[in-house]
Amino acid sequence: MSLEKFDKEIFELTNKELERQCEGLEMIASENFTLPEVMEVMGSVLTNKYAEGYPSKRYYGGCECVDEIENLAIQRCKKLFNCSFANVQPHSGSQANQGVYSALLNPGDKILGMDLSHGGHLTHGAKVSSSGKIYQSFFYGVELDGRINYEKVREIAHIVKPKLIVCGASAYARIIDFAKFREIANEVGAYLFADIAHIAGLVVAGEHPSPFPHAHVVSSTTHKTLRGPRGGIIMCNDEEIAKKINSAIFPGIQGGPLMHVIAAKAVGFKFNLSEEWKIYAKQVISNAKILAQTLIARNYKLVSDGTDNHLVLMSFLDRAFSGKDADLALGHAGITANKNTVPGEIRSPFVTSGLRLGTPALTARGFKEKELESIANYIADILDDINNTKLQAEIREKLKTLASNFIIYPKAMF
Known part of the structure; x- marks a missing residue:
């Protein structure tokens, strides 16, 4: 029986979401469009199999096939990041991070990380x-210029003397100097x-310095700029740390993978290892740079005055409207973004004075510099007259037409 016949409500809502993704512009920096092949295997018979433990060391029988699958994922991940160990079982980036802490720290130990705001x-x-309750x-943070002061x-x-230093961010538009962080550690x-x-x-595309060999341990999600499924991974090059990581994930914080x-x-990972991937990653950055340049030309302030990666962070400290206002206005025009705090923040985290924009999802659809320049100008038009709902509706129709030229998934997908 088809999903449409078995559960029409979920079928219709899924198709409604598909329509939203196809007709609008996804500019949340942490979101992306994964491959149809990734979604195909996620909806496969593999969802039926319990496999607590690790390859060749399971607590369930019948794991011959999934052992090969997990080993393949591990080998591809290690090749991708040029490391000797990878754990591919974390259900998310947050659980990957929790696993790292559990492996290397005791409750009450000190950690030093980047301020959320x-x-x-x-x-x-x-x-x-x-992470803030157990430890x-x-x-540390950024200066008013939006950059880390090492x-x-x-x-x-030196004052705190932490047992662990976390480097990495969710709204930082500049290169992270892992070597300097290792010196400090x-x-x-x-x-x-x-x-x-x-x-x-x-x-992995060589468009940003690698944390290896500087970091003792590295975590990541597998979606975002990797365009895989939603999930987490942990990598390292130390055998003792590797053993602790495995124990921390299972049986420490997770059961069946x-x-x-x-x-x-x-x-x-197979896609990430291809030459096509390098072209995609380079385009992500090119698109982000033209987005930044155009917004600056339209007299909008960006934190750190530009970008080195996949995102830009707009600051509205000099404007009467908030990040929340901007988020809602762009949403009405079919552009999905997210409000974000900025250095020197004067508003609450629920309102904010900033807006985070990313280019991974648009790049996955085939958008290039020409389209990003147009989109940036539409964003500026909307924000210049932020309460003009008629303008928002007009731009929404224009962007819907633009989006129709860059179909990511077929509309008869579900």
């Missing part, structure tokens, strides 16, 4: 996260943990 992530020690968390990070590290005797969830796809997702990760 400065572009860090919840799992880098935010007080509302388990003593301290923070000397200040060093000063804080060495000076205070800390582990260096790189969370590259946002930039992993750029790293999601074998359909692990297979999908393997499929995604």
Whole structure:
């Protein structure tokens, strides 16, 4: 029986979401469009199989096939990141990070991470996260110019003396200097943990410096700039740390791995290893740069005055409207983005004074510099007259026409 006949409500809502993704412009920096082949294996018979443990060391029988699948995912991941160990079982980036902490720290140990309001992530020690509740968390941030001041990070590290330093961000538009972070970690005797969830796809394409050999351990999501399924991974080059990571994930914080997702990760990694991937990653950055240049030309301030990666962070500290206002206005015009805090923030985290925009999803659809320049001008038009709902509706129709030329999935997909 088809989904349409068995559960018409879910079928219709799924198709409604497909329509939204096809007709609108996805510019949330952490979102992307995965491959149909990835979705195909995620909806396969592999979803039926329990496989607690690791390849050749399972607690269930009948794991011969999934052992081969997980080994393939591991080998591809290691090749992709040029490392000696990979755990492909984490269900998400947050659980990957939790696994790293559990492996290397004891409750109450000190961690030093990037402040959430400065572009860090919840799992880098935010007080509302388990990472900020189980461990003593301290923070570094960015200067008012939107860049990390490594000397200040060093000063804080020498005062705090953390057991682990987290580097990586969810709203930082510049290159991260992993070598400098390792110098600081060495000076205070800390582990260096790189969370590259946002930039992993750029790293493996050679468009951003790799955290290896500088980081003791590295985590990432497999979606975002990698364009795989939603999930997490952990990598390292240290045998003892590797053993601790495996134990921390299973049986530490997870039970049975999601074998359909692990297979999908393997499929995604195969794409990431291709020459086509390098072309895609380079285009992601080119698109982000033209987006930044056009917005600056339209008199909008960007945190750090530009970008080196896949995202730009707009600052509205000099404007009467908020990040929330901008988010809603662009949404009405068919552009999905997200409000974000900025350095020098004056509003609450629920309102914010910034907007984060990313190019991975549009690039996956085939958008290039010409289209991004047009989109940036539409964004500026909307924000210049932010309460003009008629203009928003007109631009929505124009963007719908534009989007129809870049179909990512067939409309009869479900």
